[in-house]
Amino acid sequence: CxxxxxxxxxxxxxxxxxxxxxxxxxxxxxxxxxxxxxxxxxxxxxxKFLDFKFHEDMEITPQGTNLENMWSKMNNENSGVTDIFLVGAIIYKLPAAWHSFKTEMYRKKEQIGLDELKRYIRIEDENLARNNLELVK
Structure with missing residues (x-):
């Protein structure tokens, strides 16, 4: 053997x-x-998770998915990372162009969950893309 x-x-x-x-x-x-x-x-x-930065020249939703995937891998390793931490980290790491969105999220009285944040980000991402498209026309 x-x-x-x-x-x-x-x-x-x-x-x-x-x-x-x-x-x-x-x-x-x-x-x-x-x-x-x-x-x-x-x-x-x-x-990698702590160093992660969102890039303004790319869509935010797929970048958020990458960050969420890193979190999932850490969570699978029993790191003790919570959804609350992940939601806060994602909001914190959003690019400067998302300042008003970040402020709006911080002002919410109730804690939002990851799925809710993803929905808000997807909506904001689509709105920003639509606004940029209208500016180009």
Whole structure:
């Protein structure tokens, strides 16, 4: 079983793990190594989430979907990120051209949910696109 595992590893990994005597030792060490890499990737995902910026020259709705996908991946990793945090982060990260929209969202007395925010953003995105189209004409 040990040789079987080593045979399926890349040459570099096989050389590294050939010092272990049993298949269980190889398996446990591989498991430990790659779990550490998964933890790093979650940290990297948090960095990407915090660094995310909306671009004014692109539609906001698809960009919001990208941010939501990052959040979903973090949430799958049991990071404890809540919908309230995500809604606040999305509003905060909207571009400067969306200042009045951001102000309107901050003034709401009741907390809005993610689906409601997405609906508001989609409507605002369509209105801005329509206004830009009318300006071009």
């Amino acid at each position: 040990r040789d079987y595992l080593l045979n399926y590893l890349s040459d570099r990994l096989a050389e590294t793990y050939s010092k272990f005597k049993t298949a269980k030792e190889i398996w446990d060490n591989l498991d430990t190594q790659f779990r550490k890499e998964e933890e790093l990737s979650t940290s990297h995902l948090v960095d």
